[in-house]
Amino acid sequence: MRFRPATADPADLDRAVAYPADGPVPALTAERIREELAGNRFRPEWIWFAEDEDGEVLARALWWGRPDSEQPIALDCLQVRASVAAPAALAAGLLAAGHAAFGGLPLYNLSLPRDWRTDPAMADAVAWRQKAAYESGLTTEIERLRYEWTPAAGSPAEPSGRLVFREGTDEEFLEAFMRLSAGSLDLHTQTELQSMDAEQLARDDIEFYRDCPGERSWWRLAELPDGTLAGLAVPSATPYHRNVGYLGVVPEQRGQGLIDEILAEITRFHAAEGAERITATTDTVNAPMAAAFDRAGYEVTEIRLVLESPAR
Incomplete structure (x- = not known):
């Protein structure tokens, strides 16, 4: 052979x-x-x-x-x-x-x-x-849900006023990425934190999203009206479609439904730019994130089985 x-x-x-x-x-x-x-x-x-x-x-x-x-x-x-x-x-x-x-x-x-x-x-x-x-x-296996939003799902939810979105500096995003990794249900994040600290993981994540077809200028910090950091929204893109990218809520603000607000912000952003399709993925074990996609009108189009080296 x-x-x-x-x-x-x-x-x-x-x-x-x-x-x-x-x-x-x-x-x-x-x-x-x-x-x-x-x-x-x-x-x-x-x-x-x-x-x-x-x-x-x-x-x-x-x-x-x-x-x-x-x-x-x-x-x-x-x-x-x-x-x-x-x-x-x-x-x-x-x-x-x-x-x-x-x-x-x-x-x-x-x-x-x-x-x-x-x-x-x-x-x-x-x-x-x-x-x-x-x-x-x-030898590492992760099963993910591949979601898709199209205009047929209806208009994204309007801002509720619970969160304020603004541009941020690289240092602010580094801090936000670091805080979001604590207690994350994302299996990749959990695995990476076994071999590196939160700062290195945050830097790697930022580099990854900078290299994606999406623009750095799209990224937004999510804050409570008093300026307290609640999370972040990273609209992104693949070579084929607009993409949800990265989103999350800091540990102390979780459990209040704020993930819905952040996902709606990303969806509104892409929809306003004329996106006919927005893709997203989440681990099958990340039930809260999957439920947020379901509530936002995203539909599962396929299962993605990811097989990778544990040393990645």
Whole structure:
């Protein structure tokens, strides 16, 4: 078996696009793959094949990154031919080869329908992907709800006056990010705080959102009318849609429904800019945040299974 990137043959990109999408796990369309290649979010060196001794492609992996990324950020698509008897072993070898070339372990985003566990074929297809990811070093698993708001949900709630939103300095946002991490139900935050302090995590979060397509000028501090910090709102964007980004309430103000006010502010901001779709994600275990999205008219469109290295 040979594992290689799509860089050796001019026809490799056509082979990657034409690879048959067999199996129940949703695969990217040929049109979407071409769009990602044109946008420099897929690259030949990030597309890997597993070939047998006759040159037949038995597996394909597509890693994704931002247009300016030096290395891929996430595995977007992993497929093995249905004829392969041990798909997990083949996929693990393919991922290991890619990871070795990248010098790191990009996470794996697996997008699934909400009822994937009740479909035996789907559950089996997810299971071998989970095993392959685990064997290649992606041993931390987080299940997330992917939400979406569209104008069909109705106009965002009007400001109630309970909170005042204003621009803030970098130092103020650093302090706010640090305070919000205390007691967070977000699994990524909990995991990161096991290996770093709140200030380093806050700096990493700020750098991440600065690198997103959204603008720093969109960010807002949320305060009570007397100026007391209540939380923050970070409207953001992906390469495809406007996005909720980051939001939260400081520990001492939680439990009063203020998260609804902050989410409404982000939704109003994007809607006022003409957004036809606003996406968001939250962990399935973060029931308060999921409930806030439900109340705000956001709808779950898919489950996102995130597999990553514990060292991320």
